[in-house]
Amino acid sequence: MVSIKINGNLYNVPADYTILKAAEENGIDIPTLCYEEGLTITGACRMCVVEVKGARKLLAACATPVTDGMEVQTESERVVSARRDILRLLIANHDLRCLTCERNGDCRLQDYCYRYQVEDTPYKGAKKEYPIDTDNHFFIRDYSKCIKCGKCVLICAEVNGAHVYDFMERGFDTKVTSAFDDNLQETTCTACGMCVNVCPVGALVEKSVLWQGRPWEVKKVTTTCGYCGVGCQLKLKVKDDRIIGVAAAKSGSNLGHLCAKGQFGWEYVQSNDRLTDPLIKRNGVFEKVSWDEALTYVANRLKAIWQEHGGQAFAGLTSAKCTNEENYLFQKFMRTILKTNNVDHCARL
Amino acid sequence: MNELLNTEVIFLIGANTTEAHPVTGYRIKQAVRNGRKLIVADPRKIELAKYADIWLRQRPGTDIALINGLAHVILRDDLWDRKFVADRSEGFDEWREIVEQYNPKRVEQITGVKAELLEEAARMFGQAERASIVYAMGITQHISGTQNVLSLANLAILTGNVGKEGAGVYPLRGQNNVQGACDMGGLPNYYPGYQLVESEESREKFAKFWGVELPEKVGLTVTDMMDAAYAGEIKAMYIMGENPVLSDPDANHVIEALKNLDFLVVQDIFMTETAELAEVVLPGASFAEKTGTFTNTERRIQRVRQAISLRGNSKPDSEIIVALANKMGHAWSYPRGPVEIMEEIARCTPSYAGISFDRLETRGIQWPCPSPDHPGTPFLHKDTFTRGKGKFHAVHYMPAAEEPDEEYPLLLTTGRNLYQFHTGSMSRRSKLERMRPEELMMIHPNTAREYKLKDKDYVQVESRRGEVQTKIQVTDHIPPGMVFLTFHYKETPTNRLTINATDPVSNIPELKICGVRIKKIKPSLISK
Structure with a gap:
């Protein structure tokens, strides 16, 4: 110490x-x-x-x-003065259309300009303007807003290992981009989106959040990813009862790191294919029924089979996708009500 | 998982981590970048093979010979942990006799791995102060799966790589809550917390705890259930959140079995291929619409929080089960929901005894967590094994249930890809679908040439159990004579081909090896 x-x-x-x-x-x-x-x-x-x-x-x-x-x-005065100058230099070459920027209200550059009362820049001159790259499926790359902090370069190279990005050109012409300035599908990119999550400004933005709501209107709910057994922690971005994206959460062993599935694989939750009502098949066709009707029907069928054949005629598959609490209840149901230990799940697959 | 950063040597076998468990894959790559050594044993040229110091490309199904070979060299070159073996193990002498038969030359004949490379790997692993073994389904999905795991355990005990930080054996679990489903007694032979159904003491404990008589007979595993349903012995099934029609081996047999039931009720979030066969379908909730906990591959119990409201009239699965229990005449009641269910779990499950939702608020806890003030357990077997001493199990190499032959000359192995998951019911309904919208069967250029196939051609793949159609990808990712398919795509239901021969102990099917033959077809024969 x-x-x-x-x-x-x-x-x-x-x-x-x-x-x-x-x-x-x-x-x-x-x-x-x-x-x-x-x-x-x-x-x-x-x-x-x-x-x-x-x-x-x-x-x-x-x-x-x-x-x-x-x-x-x-x-100290010297420190604050230096930070102000850095900010003035940064905004001298930054697309300042903050009004409609998706990161408005959740932008480090903006926060620090506010904190140090930097309203404008004395360094007037040329500005780099790049067309917004929308070629990949998952996020936009708006390099007119890039401040060249290099975090996307590092996380891609040092955590993912894909090393998609690097600095191209020198000095004023410096741009962070992929090899040959190519679109990301042509690179080693694995669509993990970690570059988007570390971007402190609006240069890399998930497509799913575009025009969906201002950052302060978005609720972030920390939860556990529903895909593989690594159990990454992540934050679901929710606006008006809809998931619109995913942000990093650092409370788990994944330390905020995610893969394509956790970052971009959530849309199935809001798919129109979701089952919304209990269904009973009659004459080969599923009909929507009430919960009461469905559960009464199931209970009667189970009871009838139980009376005729006993517990050994039943088997149940519980789920590696469901919660601990649900799995506990499911096996309790099979063992205490249907009186069978025929309960298993896809652990072996 | 982050302990992998502190190990000296990682031995990765039968795990395509960067695609199936990507964030664990990141950790392995980070470890390599930080100067740790990596040994990869895999017939496929997986991404981590490129990061490996040594890549052992064994023939599929020869893992025991390979692992025994590594142990052989470690013994021969005196790189084993004599003190650990003496203090904490048993069965060494008997095991040693077996392993002595696996000299590098013999291992080379069986596995195809050059003797010198095997020796180099053994020295790298044996000389490390702290080494870790990471494996997944490439080890377990064989008829010798249990023995494969035991041979890895032998290797860990031999080198003293158990019960200390930065060392150990890491099985990677495939599904988000496969660990929890096992912990909760979602298994035919265990009550919650791995308390044996066969043990009279456990049975009495749970009979008293739940206030009912309990069945004595150990239940059937999923593959046996399907056989029993096929035979008409099982009359009714209740399936929650599983899609065995696409995920289980020998799919045609599974479909016939489910059709043979008097009654099938399926609870899911989508009309899956399995739900279509049901008489009643109950709409459950996804992870974003309910509260609860998942337990990850490092035994960490973590919170699941509701982010959005329920879809339509669907209900959380726990509420459905309780409502059904009520309809069956049982007065189950959990008015405080999952919080209260976890309290009940903690009361009957010693390893979860100290778990409550409050404690999981900021960070998950690793079981065993026996009391409310216990911090959880990052690594097991620190001072003693569960069974007392670590046991060396003498295991021999045995061939797969169905090796390729003249009629079905190619070896089919199965697995996952990065952009899809399991039977695709989730991932295929997201943007990930655009990255990999269809099956691409991997085939080596030499094999492709034999069959006069080009990249992106279409083939019919046939086994003794069924046939599927698929597009192909010509690549040296896999060796000649072998083909690789995932089981993500309903248009190419790979498990119609696979064999339901299982490991006699774990009942895990041999999804990694069966014989197939292929023939070129026109694209129009593929049905979307």
């Missing part, structure tokens, strides 16, 4: 911490754009610069390890 002073207060933190981590754990908010826990620290955006006593320059909090006796100022 080492002791450091942040904004005049003394804290004891593990020696392998960065200033950013030490501050975060003690409830001190340092703004970041390019930092993402678990990815390589690039220190590229400089938003997290802080003043360290004795250091000649401002230091990036994400990339600077703590040392014993260190004294840090996170919101």
Whole structure:
């Protein structure tokens, strides 16, 4: 452990911490754009610069390890001035049509401009304008809004391993894109959508959320993915009782990481094919019936068969897709009411 | 799962992780990028084979020979954990005799894996301080599935890779709650928490707890149920959220069996191929419309929360079961819903005794969790095995139930792809469908040439049990003489081909190997 002073207060933190981590754990908010826990620290955006006593320059909090006796100022005049300049430079080359941006209200760039009262930029000049890429099935790529934080590049390369993105060209012409600037279907992209979830601005946006609602109108419900046994945690984005997308949740072992199924495979829930009423087959055709009729019918059929053949004439398949509570009740039903242990599910398939 | 980042060597066998369990696949790739070693054993050139330090391309169905071969070299080169074996295992000498017969040359004859490569892999695994074994259905879906798993357990005990962080044996579960369905007693021989139906003590415990007499006879597994239904012994079935018509082996037999029932009730969210055969269909709720818990492959019990309202007149599956129990004349009542059901589970299931919805609010808990103040258990067998000492099981290689022959010369193996899931009832109704809208049977270029087939041609695939039509993909992802199909597509119902020969202990069918033959057809013969 080492002791450091942040904004005049003394804290004891593990020696392998960065200033950013030490501050975060003690409830001190340092703004970041390019930092993402678990990815390589690039220190590229400089938003997290802080003043360290004795250091000649401002230091990036994400990339600077703590040392014993260190004294840090996170919101000093010098720090704030530097952050303002960074923001002014960023918005000098940013599509500022925030009015209709899907990330309006949920945008780091916007939040920090507000926090540091940056209304405009003195750096007038050329702006990069790119056509919006809508070629892949799942999300749009609007590079006029990209701030080149590089998090999409890193998460794709370091977590997924697909390494679809990288920086192309240099200087003012720099653009994050795929090999040969190709559309994503032609690359190693596996449609995991993690790039969308780490984008701090409106450059990468799920198609399913477009024009569906403002971020503050969207309820996010943390739950467990319904596909494979990894059990990833995710947040369902819900607007007007409809799922419109998925956001990352960091409370599970998946650490916010998802695959194509968890991120983009949820639409079946709202499919028109969903069964909405109990059905009884009569003369080979299914007819909609009330719950009371259906359950009475099933109970009578089961009772009649039970009286004639006993419990060994029954078998039940419970479900690896249903909850623990449902599975518990199902086997209890088979064992205590139908009196059979003939209960199994697809564990073997 | 994240422990894989802290292991030195990962031995991955019979698991196509990057497609079937993608986020676990990410962890393995991250581990490799961080300098960990990876050994992949798989007949298919899976994505992780490209990340592997050593790729062992064994012939399908020869896993025991391969694993015994690795153990043989580890013993021979004195890379085993003598202290662990002495303190915590039994049956070593008997097992050693068997393993000594699996010298690298013999293993090469059986598996096709070069002796030098096997030795190199054995040294890499044996020399590691902390090594992990990861497997999935490629190990279990064989008639020797149980023995395959036991031979992996032997390897873990031999090298002392049990019960410590960053080591161990990781079975990857396929479905979101297959672990939980097993934990909850959704099995013919177990009550909740793996309490044996055969044990008089457990039976009495549950009879008292539920306040009823309980049947003594151990139940039938799904494959046996289908045989019994076919034979007319099972008269009625209640199927909740399963689609055996597409998921189970020898599908024609399954369809005949279900048609032979006096009464079939299916509870599902879609009119599945199985539901179509039912007399009554009850509309359940999807994971987004109900509350409850799922238990993942690391035994972590996690919350499921309702995000949207129920569709039409559908109901949560738990409410349906309770309502049906009431109609049958049983006064079941859970007015507080799943919270209250979990309280009952905790009272009768020792490994879930400390679980409650409140405790799962911010993060899941790994069972065993025996009391409300217990933090959960990240890894098992730390100081002792469940049975006391770890047992070496002497297991021999045995051939598959149906190897390719002159009549059916190609070996069919089955699995999943990244963009679809299981029988496709969920994934095919989402945008994922656009990524992979149809089956593409994988076939090696040499085999394709023999049959005068080009990429994207159509073939009819026939086995002794049925036939399906499919488009093909010519690729060296699989070796010559082998073809690969998924079971996601109802247009290509692969399980009409597969065999329902099962492992005698686990009853898992041998979905990974059967003999097929193919012939070229015109695309028009494929029905959508």
